[in-house]
Amino acid sequence: MFDEVLVPTDGSDCAAAAVGNAVDIASHYGATVHVLSVLDSRSQENAEHQARDGTRAEAVVDEVTEEMVDAGLGVERTVRTGVPYEVILEYVDEAGIDLVVMGTHGRTGVERYLLGSVTEKVLRRSDVPVLTIRDAEDGSVHYPYESVLVPTDGSAAAGAAADVGLDLATRYGSELHVVSIVDALSMGVDVRSELMTDALEASAREAVDGIAERAGGAVGGVETAVAYGSPYKKLRRYVEENDVDLVVMGTHGRTGLERYLLGSVTEKLVRTSPVPVLTVRTAEAGSE
Template sequence: MFDHLLFPTDGSSGADRVLDHVVDIATTHDATLHLLYVSPDDPKRRPQAGDAEHFLSDAVARAEGSGLDTVDEIRHGEPYEEIVAYANDTDVDLVVMPTHGRTGLSRLVLGSTTERVVRGSTVPVLTVSPDADGGLSYPYERLLSPTDGSTCATTAHRLGSELAVETDADLHVLSVVDVATLAADVRGPQLIDALEENADRFVEEADAIATEIGVGSVTSAVEHGVSISGEIRAYVEDHDIDLVVIGTHGRSGFDRFMLGSVAEKLLRRSPVPVLTVRERDEA
C-alpha cells in the first residue's frame, strides 16, 4: 500500500535514528525511498559546504544496504514549502518526519515545520519521535483510530484499516465523550446521553468499515473525559498502542484539525508515532 516513501533529512541525530525506522517501513512494503534535503535560503540556516551531499549519500548508502531502491534530491528554499511541494508533486504515498532536528528541520512538532507539512501535504504524514519509549519497531502490532464520525476521521480510519490488513495488526477504534463542555449546561445529563449515543454509533460504523475492509481483530471503545487528546493518550498507554491514525481537514480549513486541536495536541505529546491523513478535497 506504500510504494513510495519520502523522508526529509537534515543529518541530525534525531533524523539519523528515525532513518532506521523508515528503512524498516520501506523494506516491509518493498517501497522506493525518496530522501530529500532542503537547504534554506537564509544564509544563517544553510549547512556548510558539502554537508547536504554527505548527509544524503550516507542515508542512501544505508537504505541501499538494506536492498531498497532510492531517489535523492537537494532543494533550496523554505523547508516546509519544499517538503510539501515534493510530496504533492511526486508519487509518494507517505511522508515520514522526525519530531526533532536541527536548523532546517528544527522545532518540528514543537514548532512550525512539521505542523505546516501536516497541514499542507495532500499525502499522509507519519511523525516519529527518535526518543520513543521502548524504541521503534515495524510493522506496528496495535493501531488506534480515534473517531468523531466526521468525514476526515472516516478517511483516516479507512487507511488505518488497510494498514492493519496489510501488516496483520490489531485495530482499536475509540470515540471520546467530552464531558468538560457540558459542565455549565443544565441539560448536562440529557446531553451526555445524546453524546454517548453518537459515540456508540461512530464506533459501530467504524467497526463495520474495518470488518468490510478485512481487519481480523477490531476492538471498540467509548471513553469519557475532560480532554479528548488526554483520553486518547491514556488509551494508548493502557492498551500498548503502537500507532495513532487520525484525520485532518482539507484545504478549505486545513488550519484546523479534526476535533479542533486534538490532532495538533497528539502531534505534540503522543508517546507513539502519529499518522495524520488529510481529508480529500473532493470529499
C-alpha cells in the same frame, strides 16, 4: 496505498528515527523511498558556508540512501536549496508522493513539546498523509506496528483517517483499536442531561462500530471503546495503557477548523505522543 514515500532528513536524531519507520513501511508496501535534504536558502551566508552545508547534506543523504538499499528498497535521492517546508511540499506534488515521514523537530533544537517549524508547516499544508515521529528518550522503537489506534468522532476527517488506519492494520496484521471520546462538558451545561448524554454516546458507539465492522477479519483483532472526558488526555492514556504502536487520525474533527489548523486534539497528540502519529487530511480540507 503507499507507493512513493518521502523522508526529509537533516541528519538529526529525530530524522534518524523517522528513517527507521520509513524503511519499515516501505518494506511492507513495496514502496520507493525518496530521501530529501534541503539546504535552507535563508541561512546561506556565503559561498564557503553554502559549500560546507552542501557537502554535509550530501553525506546525510548518502548515509540514509545506503540504509534503504541495504533493506532492498528502491531509492531516489535529492539535495535541494530553498525554504525547507516549501521545497518538501513542492517535491510531494512533483514526485507523486503518497506519504511523508519526518521527525517532529530537526537540528534547530526546540523544546520537548514543541514542533519544529518545518514539520509544523508541512503538517498544516500537506494534502497527503504525514507520519511524525518523536525521538524517544529511552530509544524505544515502535515498528513493526503491532497495535494501531484509530480515534473517531464520526467526522469526514476521522473517516479518511480510518481508511488509512484500516489499510495499515491489514497490511501489518496489526490489532486495531477504535476509540471515541465523548467530551460532553466542552459542549456546555445544557448537554449534561441524561437524554443528550445518551445521544452522544450512541453516536460515538455508532462511529466506532462502523469502523470495526469494516475491519472484519482482515486485521489481527479489533478492540473498541467509548469513553468520557478530555479527548486528548483520554487518547494519550489509552496509547500508554494498551501498548499502541501507531496512532492514525484526521487533521481536524467536527469543529471544522480552517485549512491550516490541525485541530487541538490532533496537534496535542502529535506534540506529545510517545508513539508515531499519522495525520490524514480529507480531500475537502485539502482543497482551496
